Amino acid sequence: MTLNGAVTRDGCGRLHQALSDCHRRIPAGPGRESTCRHLNQALAQCLVSQACPEEFEAVRTLCASGGTALKRSQCQQAQVSLAVCLSSHQEQQ
Secondary structure: OOOOOHHHHOOOHHHHHHHHHHHHHOOOOHHHHHHHHHHHHHHHHHHHHHHOHHHHHHHHHHOOOOOOHHHHHHHHHHHHHHHHHHHHHHHOO
């Protein structure tokens, strides 16, 4: 999966290659899911951070821990903003 070519154009290419290699080495099933999970998560975070850097950083910062009602509200608003940003990238494909 790419978001506007983010895998090849930006710094996510090596993660994409590592995940592809992991999928080739490990047979399909729970073992693959467990073994490749960290690469899958890292690639997803990389793609999102490349596509929507400000929104990604806001979610990372505001949603890292619990906190006050205000912080939880800000976290929810940041998550909505990130979802809108990602949605706009999907519509362009």
